Amino acid sequence: xxxxxxxxxxxxxxxxxxxxxxxxxxxxxxxxxxxxxxxxxxxxxxxxxxxxxxxxxxxxxxxxxxxxxxxxxxxxxxxxxxxxxxxxxxxxxxxxxxxxxxxxxxxxxxxxxxxxxxxxxxxxxxxxxxxxxxxxxxxxxxxxxxxxxxxxxxxxxxxxxxxxxxxxxxxxxxxxxxxxxxxxxxxxxxxxxxxxxxxxxxxxxxxxxxxxxxxxxxxxxxxxxxxxxxxxxxxxxxxxxxxxxxxxxxxxxxxxxxxxxxxxxxxxxxxxxxxxxxxxxxxxxxxxxxxxxxxxxxxxxxxxxxxxxx
Numbered sequence: 001x002x003x004x005x006x007x008x009x010x011x012x013x014x015x016x017x018x019x020x021x022x023x024x025x026x027x028x029x030x031x032x033x034x035x036x037x038x039x040x041x042x043x044x045x046x047x048x049x050x051x052x053x054x055x056x057x058x059x060x061x062x063x064x065x066x067x068x069x070x071x072x073x074x075x076x077x078x079x080x081x082x083x084x085x086x087x088x089x090x091x092x093x094x095x096x097x098x099x100x101x102x103x104x105x106x107x108x109x110x111x112x113x114x115x116x117x118x119x120x121x122x123x124x125x126x127x128x129x130x131x132x133x134x135x136x137x138x139x140x141x142x143x144x145x146x147x148x149x150x151x152x153x154x155x156x157x158x159x160x161x162x163x164x165x166x167x168x169x170x171x172x173x174x175x176x177x178x179x180x181x182x183x184x185x186x187x188x189x190x191x192x193x194x195x196x197x198x199x200x201x202x203x204x205x206x207x208x209x210x211x212x213x214x215x216x217x218x219x220x221x222x223x224x225x226x227x228x229x230x231x232x233x234x235x236x237x238x239x240x241x242x243x244x245x246x247x248x249x250x251x252x253x254x255x256x257x258x259x260x261x262x263x264x265x266x267x268x269x270x271x272x273x274x275x276x277x278x279x280x281x282x283x284x285x286x287x288x289x290x291x292x293x294x295x296x297x298x299x300x301x302x303x304x305x306x307x308x309x310x
């Protein structure tokens with residue numbers, strides 16, 4: 001493929017990403033599904049054509065956002081979508097070669113980068129909005145106004161409800177963003193593999209192993225909650241965000257366990273169906289992911305002589 005064709009495809013992916021993001025202007029609930037898929041075309045460009053293509057797609061999307069909306073919307077798009085996708089694509093396409101084979105950037109480190117980006121965004125929000133107290137006050141006021149609009153009469157314990165929601169909103173937003181980034185990246189890679197144009201092979205989820213600093217972060221966040229005060233707010237939202245990487249690590253354990261079965265597909269399908277319907281299996285997976293870092297559960301599950309790297 002020539003450079004002009006690659007650039008045109010990347011720019012087209014960027015325009016598609018901006019169009020999906022702007023679908024929220026339609027005002028219909030179904031449009032939110034399109035907004036959630038905003039990063040999909042950007043990941044497609046990057047995982048197909050490289051980091052430069054991801055950057056070009058992001059620039060094209062930002063230009064569309066500036067023309068169709070305003071500077072603030074463009075900056076939000078760049079921070080929430082274009083920039084993170086470029087960083088994650090760059091890391092995903094890193095590889096090193098030894099005498100025998102090519103080793104691609106491991107899925108556990110990609111998960112760590114994703115988590116780091118989300119936590120960095122939370123830290124920036126704290127700085128911009130005046131620390132934990134400032135962001136809680138701002139969110140509490142916004143939530144209170146929303147509750148007033150959706151309630152016909154004065155809601156009992158309105159202030160308590162608004163305060164409780166304001167306490168967890170940053171972590172929930174970070175977790176939601178991380179989940180959608182994972183889903184969009186997986187969808188993009190799956191489509192590229194289907195048509196045989198993927199840059200790198202798909203990561204093996206059973207090989208996903210988190211770096212130790214995430215477990216340390218979990219411990220620090222737990223301590224912050226125990227200490228109370230302003231640190232409690234930071235600790236709660238950090239733990240909510242950390243649910244995603246530990247859940248992915250737990251799913252790695254589930255996949256490793258399923259591979260011990262003669263036919264693992266029915267077991268995995270059943271697990272994900274339960275997770276989609278009830279949700280609690282994902283909580284169990286997060287607990288497994290936390291234990292995995294201490295106990296090495298995946299290595300215990302694979303046959304003797306085997307090894308999972310990730």
